[in-house]
Amino acid sequence: MALYSEKVxxxxxxxxxxxxxxxxxxxxxxxxxxxxxxxxxYLKIEQDVITDVKFETFGCGSAIASSSIATELIKxxxxxxxxxxxxxAVVEALDGLPPQKxxxxxxxxxxxxxxxQDYYDKNxxxxxxxxxxxxxxxAHGCCSGGEA
Amino acid sequence: MKIDTVxxxxxxxxLSAHKFHGPKGIxxxxxxxxxxxxxxxxxxxxxxxxxxxxxxxxxxxxMAAALTEACENMEQNxxxxxxxxxxxxxxxxxxxxxxLNGDRKNRLPGNVNFCFExxxxxxxxxxxxxxxxxxxxxxxxxxxxxxxSHVLLAIGRPHEVAHGSLRLSLSEETTEAEIDEMxxxxxxxxxxxxxxxxxxxxxxxxxxxxxxxx
Numbered sequence: 568m569a570l571y572s573e574k575v576x577x578x579x580x581x582x583x584x585x586x587x588x589x590x591x592x593x594x595x596x597x598x599x600x601x602x603x604x605x606x607x608x609y610l611k612i613e614q615d616v617i618t619d620v621k622f623e624t625f626g627c628g629s630a631i632a633s634s635s636i637a638t639e640l641i642k643x644x645x646x647x648x649x650x651x652x653x654x655x656a657v658v659e660a661l662d663g664l665p666p667q668k669x670x671x672x673x674x675x676x677x678x679x680x681x682x683x684q685d686y687y688d689k690n691x692x693x694x695x696x697x698x699x700x701x702x703x704x705x706a707h708g709c710c711s712g713g714e715a
Numbered sequence: 716m717k718i719d720t721v722x723x724x725x726x727x728x729x730l731s732a733h734k735f736h737g738p739k740g741i742x743x744x745x746x747x748x749x750x751x752x753x754x755x756x757x758x759x760x761x762x763x764x765x766x767x768x769x770x771x772x773x774x775x776x777x778m779a780a781a782l783t784e785a786c787e788n789m790e791q792n793x794x795x796x797x798x799x800x801x802x803x804x805x806x807x808x809x810x811x812x813x814x815l816n817g818d819r820k821n822r823l824p825g826n827v828n829f830c831f832e833x834x835x836x837x838x839x840x841x842x843x844x845x846x847x848x849x850x851x852x853x854x855x856x857x858x859x860x861x862x863x864s865h866v867l868l869a870i871g872r873p874h875e876v877a878h879g880s881l882r883l884s885l886s887e888e889t890t891e892a893e894i895d896e897m898x899x900x901x902x903x904x905x906x907x908x909x910x911x912x913x914x915x916x917x918x919x920x921x922x923x924x925x926x927x928x929x
Binding site: 576579580582585587596600601602603604605606607623624625626627628629630631667668 | 834835837838855863910911912915916
């Protein structure tokens with residue numbers, strides 16, 4: 568499988584930040600078992616900074632690597648930076664993903680956004696809904712705009 | 716298995732050499748006299764005008780040798796491999812929420828195919844590859860399409876469980892030690908992947924219903 572870069576294989580074989588956070592400040596779960604991909608991100612937030620992050624993933628090598636590196640990219644960062652994380656940044660950090668696996672990086676970006684949105688919702692913090700548009704789910708085609 | 720093209724009324728039969736320990740890249744298409752398969756490679760008149768291109772003689776000889784050997788030792792090989800298959804199936808069946816795909820008895824001597832709830836096939840294959848075990852899966856991620864194996868779906872496996880499939884094909888050279896290793900490795904890898912799967916967590920906490928018994 569020279570399909571995957573060394574970085575992807577490293578994050579797949581040695582995923583960082585696997586686990587759950589009890590009483591997490593924000594939890595975001597995306598994907599569904601029919602598609603074969605689910606990512607769940609748990610955030611611990613203090614004064615708008617992500618002090619701890621954990622993930623759980625059901626999916627392929629790219630999915631596990633994408634979620635692993637995504638947690639590394641946002642750990643210790645302010646929420647604003649986490650929200651600005653794009654799937655492109657995830658792909659770059661992994662030294663690239665095969666074209667048919669790009670959607671895994673999209674899921675990682677969405678899972679983080681969902682976790683932050685959950686934190687805002689739980690604490691009654693106002694936010695711009697357009698930042699969290701759910702329509703991006705349709706981008707990978709299999710979920711046909713929501714739960715299948 | 717014994718094949719008699721006359722008694723079994725076989726019109727056409729295709730054989731892949733690598734399936735009986737012959738070289739890869741060569742096969743046989745048998746067609747009953749009077750049946751003319753469509754010509755797909757045009758050009759010279761080789762193979763009685765049915766398939767153009769100079770024949771790959773070395774591979775044909777390799778295939779013939781493999782076929783002869785396979786037929787001569789068919790019964791002993793089938794018995795030995797079947798016994799190994801049974802041990803592997805028994806071992807993998809001990810993994811919770813795992814099910815064999817296809818009939819327990821009526822299956823090829825070397826074929827083992829399981830679905831494991833809560834995990835995905837490609838990650839299973841990558842981790843097994845790291846342990847020196849080559850296998851295949853029917854998950855969507857391994858097929859390059861968005862759907863998992865149409866065969867698994869056709870036999871009634873729901874999508875989520877078809878994604879967690881594993882196929883191990885035994886050969887005449889597989890040893891019992893390797894079977895033991897496969898059982899241990901697959902059990903370890905399935906457990907490891909389940910421990911990081913939110914899907915598995917939901918199954919164990921009852922948030923999602925199990926598909927399999929156990």
